[in-house]
Amino acid sequence: MWNIIKKELAANLLSFRFILIFLLCFTLIMVSTYTMRGKYNESLKEYSAAVKIHKAELEEAEGAQGLNQAAINGYKLDKPPAPLSVIVEGMEGAAGNYTTINILSSPVLEGGSGSDPMFAYFGTLDIMYIVRVVLSLVAILLTYDAISGEKEQGTLKLALSNSVPRANVLLAKCIGGYLTILLPFLIPLLIGFLILTSSGSIDFSNEEWIRISLILLVSLLYIGVFLMLGVMVSSRTNHSTTSLMTLLFIWVVVVLAVPKVSMLVAGKIKDVPSIQEIQAEKDTAMNQIMNEQQEKIQKYFAEHRNEMGDTNKRMEVMAEVGEMQEEMFNNISKKKSQIDLEYESKKAEQFRLASILSRISPASVYTYASTNLARTGFNRQERFMKAARIYQVSFVQYFNEMMNQLMTRVGRGQGENQEELNEIKFDVSKLPNLDFREANLSESWNAVYYDFIILFLLLACLFMIGYVGFVRSDIR
Secondary structure, three states: OHHHHHHHHHHHHOOHHHHHHHHHHHHHHHHHHHHHHHHHHHHHHHHHHHHHHHHHHHHOOEHHHHHHHHHHHOEEEEOOOOHHHHOOOOOHHHHOOEEEEOOOOOOOEEOOOOOOHHHHHHOOOOHHHHHHHHHHHHHHHHHOOOOHHHHHHOHHHHHHOOOOOHHHHHHHHHHHHHHHHHHHHHHHHHHHHHHHHHOOOOOOOHHHHHHHHHHHHHHHHHHHHHHHHHHHHHHOOOOHHHHHHHHHHHHHHHHHHHHHHHHHHHHHHOOOOOHHHHHHHHHHHHHHHHHHHHHHHHHHHHHOHHHOOOHHHHHHHHHHHHHHHHHHHHHHHHHHHHHHHHHHHHHHHHHHHHHHHHOOOHHHHHHHHHHHHHOOOHHHHHHHHHHHHHHHHHHHHHHHHHHHHHHHHHHOOHHHOHHHHOOOEOOHHHOOOOOOOOOOHHHHHHHHHHHHHHHHHHHHHHHHHHHHHHHHOOOO
């Protein structure tokens, strides 16, 4: 069998088709390396600058007006760039890179590219895209005539006349084709990693190298699926043109159509309100709560107007008003958080349904596995938003403490001196750090191991179907 493998490999490596494949892979991987490295470096610079600017904006808030404005406009929490986005961007570009923390509404991701984050899985020219789209197509173009082409030329009949087992012939063609496509993929990829790591701005940790290795492994499984698909179809057809057209149709369906259509189907089954509808619902709830509470505060002031001349009574009145305002902000925050959580829950359900439906395509299975391993998928966005919602609780508590200090000074009659009131300001150092915890390797593996199993089983099934078809086929 080794002689047949060497023959297949030599024929492939010396063909013009192999030269084109190598040039294509080399060009695409080099372009991807330079563009994604530049994009990541730019993201790092923007992240560092944004963190400083947003802290400075909050520290400028002083006095009653400044504190209220800062609390309503909010404090922007920036999401750090994912190091492995240089090879698998996933949702990082479209989902958003910061969220605004304020006292009136729950945080949502902002600053994305504006496209639907779900569809962002299937776009950027990163390594994942090259494997998912380009190399899957290359795999079927390399194997569509592996059996049917030799049937037409009569060379297969000649080879089998030498008492060579058909299983050996089929296995040799699979191995030869696999080695042929690995060379133009792995050599440029190795050069690309050397460029990334030698740039100085990207330093992968040991865990990230393990993740890269797993992404490479799932990429090899994915490529193998399409190689087996090409051999399987070729073994069951008598003409290479028939095999090619069949494979192209299957490729368009499973790589291009199914991932997109599954999102649309999930959207019909699990209906999610638009951002505009959610915002209108939050505005209505906020106005209702504010009107009710303002009426309550005005009524309280009217009832205690005669007591404002006494310092102690005035302090009690202002303290009560402060508690009413705190209650108002808390009620608004709770209501908006409830609306946002319901919206996020519906979106998460829709996404999970779409991921289940789209897994009938190996392209989707490969995509979800790669993005989870690279920590650039939906799970990372959920983790960041969970940390932001926890952070918001501390932010609101700190704001209420500042407002209570302010109302206490006003109650003591110190509110006439604006300079004294301006001494009360946001101290960013007293705010807690954002507890954004990335998924560890074990958690990521638990999320993707069944994707590895799916691809392996699919590869094995395609090989078995191809083997049965080849053994039973008439090569005359």
